Amino acid sequence: MEKIIVAAFEGKEKAMAAWQRLKDLEALNDIAVYRKVLVHAKDNGEAAVIVDDGDPDTGWRAVTGATFGGFIGLIGGPIGVIIGATFGLFAGAFDEVDAYDVSQDFLMQIKTQSIPGSYTIIIQVEEENEVFIDTYLTPYADRITRTDIRTIYNNYSQREAEEEAKQIALAEQELRDAIEDVKPSAKAKLDKLEAAYKKKKDEIEKNIAAYEKEEAYKSQKITQKIAQVEGADKKKWEDVKEKITIDLQSTKARIRQIFR
Secondary structure, three states: EEEEEEEEOHHHHHHHHHHHHHHOOOOOOOOOEEEEEEEOOOOOOOOOEOOOOOOOOOOOOEEEOOOOHHHHHHHHHHHHHHHHHHHHOOOOOHHHHHHHHHHHHHHHHHHHHHOOOOOOEEEEEEEOOHHHHHHOOOOOOOOOEEEEHHHHHHHHOHHHHHHHHHHHHHHHHHHHHHOHHHHHHHHHHHHHHHHHHHHHHHHHHHHHHHHHHHHHHHHHHHHHHHHHHOHHHHHHHHHHHHHHHHHHHHHHHHHHHOOO
């Protein structure tokens, strides 16, 4: 199951030790790490990060509002959006930001931990058993929380789109029922709603492209894992890869059903 794991650390030394241990953990066949980031909340309200296999001595990158677009491009997926929302770094419009509607409850959990001077590791991972990551991180972390990724964000603005579709249907009925002298105003209302609906549809198509990009990225990671294993482990990761594709197709079908 795909999850986001957040581990909070009291100080730099423990965070660094855990970061190095995660590199050993990734060599095992029991989990697949899609992305991982070590975040240092600085005193000035900004953040410094190490991404994936970055060196803890030389790999720090400052992330500010001005550089956030490059950071999104570097890491992609929900983790980039989570960090951007946590530190208020959305200085522009990015497809990934629109695509991942991160829940406020989850963001509040991260914000509470990200006090100045703190260190946090955020991992996007495929895991069946919690024991592997917990065994590696528990000696160092003050808190470890994990959340099913499906509860962190809505993959599409379905409720908004459905509501807009209902409003258009009502406006169409209003136009049909209107007497002649009010038809122009009813038509103007319908035109406005249809324009908003078209804009939402265009946004959704961009979101779908972001999901397809994410699917390709995760499938590549799992393909690498499949190449390293045999027997039952190989079948397990082949099933995971198939599920990634099925989940995307299901999401796309639900989205497009709204706009049929």
